[in-house]
Structure formats: structure tokens, C-alpha cells
Amino acid sequence: MNANYRTNWSRGPVLGSTLTLNREHGNYVIAQTAFFIAFIATRFWRISCFIFHRCFSNPASADTMHHQRQIILCNSSSPGSGLVSLSILLCSWRHLGLQRLYGLTLLILFVVLCISGFVVAGSASSRISTDVRNEVLLRTDHCGFVRSPVKAESSLFNSLFSQKISTAINYVEQCYSSSRISAMVECEGFVVPKLPTAITNNTASCPFQSNICRSNGSNVMLDSGYIDSREHLGLNSPNSQRFQQREVLHCAPLRTEGYERNLMSWTFQNKPKMSGTFMPRKELQRTDGDIEIIFSVRQWS
Incomplete structure (x- = not known):
């Protein structure tokens, strides 16, 4: 995979860190990023379930709802399945009142926030290649000025100079005329259209x-x-x-x-x-x- 690591200094040294890829490899990275976020969501949920299970564990005797909640934390494989199971448990024990169901309610709220956060992260993963509009960082070893030619190369220099003038004139006529159609002409070769x-x-x-x-x-x-x-x-x-x-x-x-x-x-x-x-x-x-x-x-x- 051909990759160029650069920093877009207009966005700062942190947010400006940029990986430049071709279109094929870029699509591959976007797909892998979405898969990675889904994988992280599952692992994050399992770690959270372990932490909650340890926090709710009590050597003393407890009611049936407590044991059912512990079983759900042990066996739910994803935030979605955990939310469904915990919601059913809340509806089954709703007659106990808010004070008895306070811990279960907070747990359900945490699951909802967890799902919402990873849904937003998964949706935003498709924007990693479009978040900076159409900017592309370029680097070349062939930038510079054309030196004044010797006499033997004057005809080649004049030909190149005439070509550059012709290209500039066409660009002006197509991109700066009042009747231009921007959708048909590529007029975004500069950072700003006009100084x-x-x-x-x-x-x-x-x-x-x-x-x-x-x-x-x-x-x-x-x-x-x-x-x-x-x-x-x-x-x-x-x-x-x-x-x-x-x-x-x-x-x-x-x-x-x-x-x-x-x-x-x-x-x-x-x-x-x-x-x-x-x-x-x-x-x-x-x-x-x-x-x-x-x-x-x-x-x-």
C-alpha cells in the first residue's frame, strides 16, 4: 500500500495528521475502520459488563431481580442484546418502584449512551476522507522555476513558455468569465479562486x-x-x-x-x-x- 504521512498545518499538528492514499486503498481503510469500531464496541461492552458485575456482586443474600441482572451481565454479547434483556427485566419488576429499580435504570441509561456513542462513531468513520473538503496534500521533487535556457535549448523553452501561456489563457476564459459553468470545467486548481x-x-x-x-x-x-x-x-x-x-x-x-x-x-x-x-x-x-x-x-x- 502506497501511503504518504503528512501534516495539514491549517488544522494543527494533531488534527492535521493526514494519511494520503489512492481511491482504492482509501475505500479499504474506510471499510476496515467501520469494522474496527464495531469490534471495539463489542469488546467495550464486555469489559463494562465485567466491571458492573463485580460492582453489583454481594456475598449477602439478594432478591431475584439482582440475580437476573447478574446473569444478563454475564451472558449478553453486545450492547443491543443487553439493552433488550435489561429492558424486559425492568418491565417485569416495575411494580417495585423507582427506588428499588434505581440501579437497573442507571444501567439501562449507560447502555443507551454506549450504543448511541458507537453509532455516531461508526457513521462518522465514512467521513475520514471527506472531513477536509477536497484538500489533498501534495509533494513533488519537480517543483521550481525553469532556468533560462542556453541557445541550443531556446526553441524548446519557447515551446514550453507558449504552452503555459495558452493554458493560462484558457483557464482564465473558462473559470473567470461571467457565463462559465463550474460543473463542466475544473476550476478548483487553487486554494482560493481569486486573490x-x-x-x-x-x-x-x-x-x-x-x-x-x-x-x-x-x-x-x-x-x-x-x-x-x-x-x-x-x-x-x-x-x-x-x-x-x-x-x-x-x-x-x-x-x-x-x-x-x-x-x-x-x-x-x-x-x-x-x-x-x-x-x-x-x-x-x-x-x-x-x-x-x-x-x-x-x-x-
Whole structure:
């Protein structure tokens, strides 16, 4: 049986202890758990009967009801059979009054609580695989970032990069459109469907020197607030390794007049997408964040 023992730190070190199995082995464990609970219920009842029998034993002479109760405690094999026998005994001696039947009544109440507890435990055993919704703890040795390729591998990297972009675009169209049908599309690949946006400002100032922005008062700034590594990103780690980070996206259209020049005389049609690092002009330089420029390529006729 292939099993992975992990801890779901969002539920704590005790309740978060998790055993990850495939579907076939998971069904087998659920069935065995229900059988084990039924077995424990029988053993618990027999031990309880022994304890009650010893407590009720008396070397002095006793009435008939006492001996009948002792016989039931010796011979009942399950809580159900014990409840039936004790109930019949209570009905047969009901004329003795509540004071004489006080011990028998408490014993019947204990049997009822015992049966109820194990019925609840048996019913809850089927939820051991669904109690944490659809969360699954994953671990792989192949997570990480793709390194910048050497020249001989650039075509393979571009193919992988294009595939990832295409997959992301399809996911956005299927899962974030207003007319999507969630039952037909698998849109639960992330811990939360969308990261929160605490502040949306459509009249933000220019994030660079004001002379390079087209406007100094109609730009966009999105503030996510603090993003939690566990609750929002799904990184399963203890509290000592948990972190929160705030992300701010500040966008502004830039002026092109006076900042453009012709670098290439051919078009980019049927050419791989160009990407890389760059050294921004002094008007764009900032030391408190990353800078990304998105531009369109002009096709010369």
C-alpha cells in the first residue's frame, strides 16, 4: 500500500495528521475502520459488563431481580442484546418502584449512551476522507522555476513558455468569465479562486517621474493587502515558516514621443516572443519594487 504521512498545518499538528492514499486503498481503510469500531464496541461492552458485575456482586443474600441482572451481565454479547434483556427485566419488576429499580435504570441509561456513542462513531468513520473538503496534500521533487535556457535549448523553452501561456489563457476564459459553468470545467486548481484585492484605485498618480507618464492622475493601483502563504497560496508549512506578504500593482501608460527609435528593420511575424532583462531609463528606475514593461510591436509595411 502506497501511503504518504503528512501534516495539514491549517488544522494543527494533531488534527492535521493526514494519511494520503489512492481511491482504492482509501475505500479499504474506510471499510476496515467501520469494522474496527464495531469490534471495539463489542469488546467495550464486555469489559463494562465485567466491571458492573463485580460492582453489583454481594456475598449477602439478594432478591431475584439482582440475580437476573447478574446473569444478563454475564451472558449478553453486545450492547443491543443487553439493552433488550435489561429492558424486559425492568418491565417485569416495575411494580417495585423507582427506588428499588434505581440501579437497573442507571444501567439501562449507560447502555443507551454506549450504543448511541458507537453509532455516531461508526457513521462518522465514512467521513475520514471527506472531513477536509477536497484538500489533498501534495509533494513533488519537480517543483521550481525553469532556468533560462542556453541557445541550443531556446526553441524548446519557447515551446514550453507558449504552452503555459495558452493554458493560462484558457483557464482564465473558462473559470473567470461571467457565463462559465463550474460543473463542466475544473476550476478548483487553487486554494482560493481569486486573490483578494483590498484597494482598487483608478485615479492613482504616476509611479515614475511624472514627465514620462501620459497622465498623472488616471492610473491604476491594485493593493492585495497581506497575502497569507498558507490560506491564499496553499503552502503547507508550520506557523514558524508561515509568512504574509503585501503585493501592490501600479500601472501607468507611458509616453512614447521622444523615447522611441527603430532597432530592427524586419517584422516579428512567425518569430518567437522576445523576453529578457533590461536596464530602465532613469525616469523609470525605482528601488522599492520590480519593473515590467509591456509593449506592442509595430509591424512596418
